[in-house]
Amino acid sequence: MLELAFKGGKTYWGWIVALLAIIGAAFGVYLWQLKFGLGITGLSRDVSWGFYIANFTYLVGVAAGGVMVVLPYYLHDYKAYGKVTILGEFLAIASIVMCLSFVIVDLGQPTRIFNTLLYPSPNSILFFDIVVLQGYLFLNIIIGWNVLEAERNNDHYQFWVKPLIYLSIPWAISIHTVTAFLYCGLPGRGFWMTAILAPRFLSSAFAAGPSLLILLCLFIRHFTKFDPGREQIQSLAKTVAYAICINVFFFLCEVFVAFYSNIPEHMDHIKYLFVGLHGHSLMVPWMWTSMILMVVGIILVVNPVTRKNENILVIACIVIIFGTWIDKALGMIAGGFVPNPLHQVNEYWPTGPEAMISLGVYAVGALVLTVLYKIAVSVKEEIRG
Amino acid sequence: MSDKKIIIAGLAIFFVLITFPFWINMGKAANAPELILAPTAQAAMDSGEGCVLPLDEMRANHMQILDLWRHSVVRNAERIYVGADGKEYNMSLSNTCLDCHSNKADFCDRCHNYASVTPYCWDCHIDNPKGE
Amino acid sequence: MESSRRRFLKLAGISAVGLGTAPALNAFAASGGHDAAQPYVKKGARALRAKQWAMVIDTRRFHSAKDLEPMIEACNKSHNIPTKITNTDHEIKWIWEAEFHHAFPTKASKFLSEEIEHKSFLVLCNHCENPSCVRACPTKATFKRESDGIVLMDFHRCIGCRFCMAACPFGARSFNFRDPRDFIPEDDKNLEFPTRMKGVVEKCNFCAERLAVGKEPACVEASDGAIIFGDLYDPHSHVREVLKENYTIRRKQQLGTEPSVYYIV
Structure with missing residues (x-):
């Protein structure tokens, strides 16, 4: 099927070349980081x-979000999603590739990465994270590829794929749970030390992942002969609606616990994010923007009138993607580390080179x-054509 | 098979590329380096005292020995190596090895350069700390 | 000594074939006998031993930040700390000074005695008995040494993921954001101790290299008796004597990491 990716128009190749150019430029910056050290970051x-x-944390969520189409189709036999499961699985593959890349660019000594396998340490959550992420990557490659190829050959996928599909559902939950455990098991980091961190991560993932999937579906409908379907998009939008509401609800639970209990170690981080601490307030405008975006998102996807209007749905999805990204990516890290264990405030902001390398990973x-989408869409066009 | 020519051409290019390091360096083999022993090391050699292990073992396996030494020192807090002859050594690259082999450039580097290996020992360990 | 010999042989097994002495090593391991012709490793004769090294800092003996300088300088010099780094974001600190409400954020009363409030306290790695950093490390590059309870770093193995820095509730760990060598003062070097390289995490090692040759840690030596060092599990150690006679506190004791550094306030 790979040959399908080599047949494309000018726009397709232009886009590929543009991505390669960004990757090349970012790789140059990464070489600089390798030479100088992580001192070029903030x-x-x-x-x-x-x-x-x-970004790693956020993208684990996007990857896990793919399960929101896989689960209804395979467990509840929701036939409509048959058209889009492959899009969810391939989105998961691309996300995991980005996750692993982000982990690698974050290492101080990336050439030693295989020490994690040479000296496996099951006491470290990072060990489990590597295991579940790679497992999820392989599961999605095997499942996605097999099911799509069978579809192309007008055949049923092999029998042994089915158990893997069932396995991939709890596995999707596990990747984000383990990623949350990276943070929430650390003593002395009050902001992260909450049992609902994994559920929070999952709820934000099930809002952000399907939102991105909706945008991709609309894009595919607009630019190719394959239509993922209006019903599918509307169903996804309902998933987004539930998930984003739960995400905001969980956040409010955190606020209640921290402020009603009035325990400084838990309150101070939230204070830093939303009102500033000891005169430091770099994150304040961002966090309020995030809250506003998520509330606007809720209004737009919960209200059936706006949800059913696909033009407004596009805006809702963009708003939710950015809102959850600020909340989970920027705020989660800054809020956890500030104030530091000695209760001093030292703020963080990414530098240009850091942003460039991140852009490169997004381009990958x-x-x-x-x-992957080119292949999937070409197969779908073939079948329906 | 209309693709036959393309496939053969592709394979040929692949073969040329994969063997690139061999044919680009053909006939350019450098002479084996001549190692110079520092006076202290030379004296130990002349007196028959030798290194921590026989010469040929050191030549072939010094990297594994350094690896074992660092494991023992860092992780097990056992810092003294007792040789077969009962002689004791402090297992330290800087303070023992390089104290005797005080000419890193003529001893370590020559061979490492020849073999095109760049161990990063000296990113941290200080070369010949006690000086000449 | 027997066990260390075996351990070395077990290690040597990795490269025994290459060493060309495999049959001899195997025969030795099997017989378990005492063969003087085989090399082995051991602790130095003067090495100090303990089950769990611990420290008591008598803060009553220090009155100003200036009083703490000798200990900090002794450590910096002894371990080639790159003190010339001016960007505080990239600082490397093994032992440093902090005010009471930073060193003990959960113990800072609203109305502290004026003396305590403005005094500086020495802070360093606590060499916890349940170290959360060791739990977090994905390569066992940071580990709790079984022989004496020191929480150590194996710089050769560290991949620089900085999970240990997130896990440490005492901010005791520093990361080499760039090559530290350019920032070590030329005339304040300890040539017998290695430097570090960029991309690895580092922290206080309780002077493992000094304990191995029978010396107390550099800061203890420089403290003129204000820092007491010894075995926490030897009821007759100096540390235990002092703990018996004085009320002491530890940093963030409520987190259950069991710090081994005690403070007399």
């Missing part, structure tokens, strides 16, 4: 994780997604 002794790990993801 990271510090106090905020030791930043933009890379933030976009390239993988483009190629």
Whole structure:
């Protein structure tokens, strides 16, 4: 099927070349980072994780979001999603590729990455994260590829794929749970130490992932002969509506616990994010923007009139993607590390090179997604054509 | 098979590329480096005292030995190596090895350059700390 | 000594074939006998031993930040700390000073005695008995040494993921954001101790290299008796004597990491 990715028009190749150019430029910056060290980033002794790990966390969510089409189709036999499961699976593959890339660019000594396999340490959550992420990557490659190829050959996929599909559903939950466990099991980080961190991550994932999928579906309908379908998009929008509401609800639960209990170690981080602490308020406008975006998103996707209007739905999805990204990527890291364990405030903001390398990783993801979607859409066009 | 020519051409290009390091360096083999022993090391050699292990073992396996030493020192807090002859050594690259082999450029580097290996020992460990 | 010999042989097994002595090593391991012809490793004769090293800092002996300088300088010099780094984001700190409400944020009363409120306290890695950093490390590059309870770093193995920095509730860990060598003062170097390289995490090692040759940690030596060092599990150690006679506090004790650094306030 890979040959389908090599047949495309001028726009397709132009887009591929543009992505390769961004990747090349970002790789140059990455070589600089390798030579100089992570000192070219905005990271510090106090905020030791930043933009890379933030985007990693967010994209694990997007990857897990793919399960929101897989689960209804395979477990509830919701036939309509038959058309779009492959899009969810391929989005998961591209997201995981980005996740792993973000982890690699974040390492101080990336050439030693295989020490994690040479000295496996099951006491470390990072060990499990590597295991579940790679497992999810392989599951989606195997499942996606097999099912699509069978569809192309007008055949039923092999029998042994079915158990893998069932396995991939809890596995999707596991990737984001383990990613949350990276944070919430650390003593002395009051902002992260909450049992609902994994549920929060999942709810935001099930809002952001399907939102992106809706945008991709609309894009495909507009530019190709394959229509993922209005019903499918509306169903996805309902998933987004539930998930974003739950996400905001969970956040409010956190606020209640921190402020009603009045425990400083838990309140101070939230205060830093929303009103500033000791005169430091870099995150304040961002966090309020995030809250406003998520509330606007809720209004637009919960209200059936606006949800059913696909033009407004596009805006709702963009609003939700950005709102959850600020909340989960920027705020989650900055809020966790500020104030530091000695209760000093040292703020973090990514630098230009850091942003450029991140853009490069996103371009890698976009390239993988483009190629995979090109294949998927070509197969769908073939069948219906 | 209309693609036959393309496939053969592709394979040929692939073969040329994959063998690139061999034919580009053909006939350019450098002479084996001549290692110079520092006076202290030379003296130990002349007196028959030798290194921590026999010469040929050191030549072939010094990297594994350094690896074992660092594991023992860092992780097990066992810092003294007792040789087969009962002689004790402090397992330290800087303070023992490089104290005797005080000519890193003529001893370590020559061979490493020849073999095109760049161990990063000296990113941290200080070369010949006690000086000449 | 027997066990260390075995351990070395077990290690040597990795490269025994290459060493060309495999049959001899195997025969030795099997017989378990005492063969003087085989190399082995051991602790130095003067090495100090303990089950869990611990420290008591008598803060009553220090009155100003200036009083703390000798200890901090002794450590910096002893371990080649790149003190010339001016960007505070990239600082490397093994032992440093902090005010009471930073060192003990959960213990800072609203109305502290004026002396305590403005005094500086020494802070360093606590060499916890349940270290959360060790739990977090994905390569065992940071580990709790079984022989004496020191939480150590294996710089050769660290991949620089900085999970340990997120896990440490005491901010005791520093990351080499760039090559530290250019920032070590030329005339304040300890040539017998390695530097670090960019991309690895580092922290206080309780002077493992000094304990191995029978010396107390550099800061203890420079403290003129204000820092007491010893085995927490030896009821007759100096540390235990002092703990018996004085009321002490520890940093963030409520987190259950069991810090091994005690403070007399």
